[in-house]
Amino acid sequence: AQSVSQHNHHVILSEAASLELGCNYSYGGTVNLFWYVQYPGQHLQLLLKYFSGDPLVKGIKGFEAEFIKSKFSFNLRKPSVQWSDTAEYFCAVNSNTGGFKTIFGAGTRLFVKA
Amino acid sequence: SAVISQKPSRDICQRGTSLTIQCQVDSQVTMMFWYRQQPGQSLTLIATANQGSEATYESGFVIDKFPISRPNLTFSTLTVSNMSPEDSSIYLCSALLGGSNQPQHFGDGTRLSIL
Numbered sequence: 001a002q003s004v005s006q007h008n009h010h011v012i013l014s015e016a017a018s019l020e021l022g023c024n025y026s027y028g029g030t031v032n033l034f035w036y037v038q039y040p041g042q043h044l045q046l047l048l049k050y051f052s053g054d055p056l057v058k059g060i061k062g063f064e065a066e067f068i069k070s071k072f073s074f075n076l077r078k079p080s081v082q083w084s085d086t087a088e089y090f091c092a093v094n095s096n097t098g099g100f101k102t103i104f105g106a107g108t109r110l111f112v113k114a
Numbered sequence: 115s116a117v118i119s120q121k122p123s124r125d126i127c128q129r130g131t132s133l134t135i136q137c138q139v140d141s142q143v144t145m146m147f148w149y150r151q152q153p154g155q156s157l158t159l160i161a162t163a164n165q166g167s168e169a170t171y172e173s174g175f176v177i178d179k180f181p182i183s184r185p186n187l188t189f190s191t192l193t194v195s196n197m198s199p200e201d202s203s204i205y206l207c208s209a210l211l212g213g214s215n216q217p218q219h220f221g222d223g224t225r226l227s228i229l
Contacts, residue, residue: 094214100145
């Protein structure tokens with residue numbers, strides 16, 4: 001069955017610490033990969049996406065993610081987090097052959113201490 | 115980009131009643147979806163709202179419980195019928211403007227509590 005796994009449900013970091021959030025997927029065919037972010041009280045918004053080309057993708061606010069096909073992974077990284085990065089992060093996947101249905105991971109709540 | 119307006123933003127309802135949630139997108143979209151996000155959990159796709167025809171429901175969701183309409187390209191409604199406390203959740207409308215390699219846009223959600 002198609003699934004997305006996020007390794008950490010809650011992460012607490014101090015400002016300037018480095019961040020890596022794990023995401024693994026189980027999905028047949030060519031995949032499109034996304035990271036969404038939901039800041040407190042706001043709607044989901046796109047952080048970055050990958051659908052082809054360079055597997056290292058850069059997004060907004062200094063975030064990046066690397067697609068490793070052999071590991072079915074799409075981990076999110078940021079070298080130095082800020083207090084304003086406190087949010088919930090969702091990894092999501094869909095497939096060009098699976099229609100437009102997007103499956104979301106369980107989400108990771110990140111809290112950055114000032 | 116698209117702006118998705120959902121209403122109501124929140125409601126508290128009595129057991130056994132029904133509530134209709136409206137979703138309006140400010141631009142023409144390819145697809146519209148309805149998700150549920152239960153407390154502490156991820157987004158679960160309820161159905162794909164098809165324009166002018168019956169919605170496509172995911173496993174575990176049925177039309178009698180969650181009737182959906184999409185009379186045109188930019189508007190959809192989701193009704194939560196015969197509500198029970200287990201239906202307390204955030205319901206999210208989502209829209210896709212292009213192909214599957216494009217990101218979905220989300221409304222702010224409707225926070226529903228059932229007493």
